[in-house]
Amino acid sequence: MTNNTFIFTIAYNCGLIVKKCLESYHKFHNSPIHIFGTKSDLELLDKHENNIYIDISDDQVIKDAYTRGHLGTAHVWANVINKDYGDYNKIIQIDSD
16 A cells, blocks of 8 residues: 555444454555544554554544444544545545444
8 A cells, every 4th residue: 555545444332343353454454554433442452553543532523423323434534535634645444344
């Protein structure tokens, strides 16, 4: 993967599922992956040099949106599309659930 690709997954309320996903991801890929979740979600994950943690514990808009299904995912995607997390031309979401 080139460094102009933003790869991410969402661990909100599913840290243990994302943990297994990341084990597989790191086995086959050597690219950074951004992981969105609360502090308690992120604490469930194994540390890895390619993990970039984005703590959404204080983002009440996203947390409230998740109470209404996939609206939370839509908010994360909107932030990613708006390039809130860097300068990139391609986006890949790894959906582990």
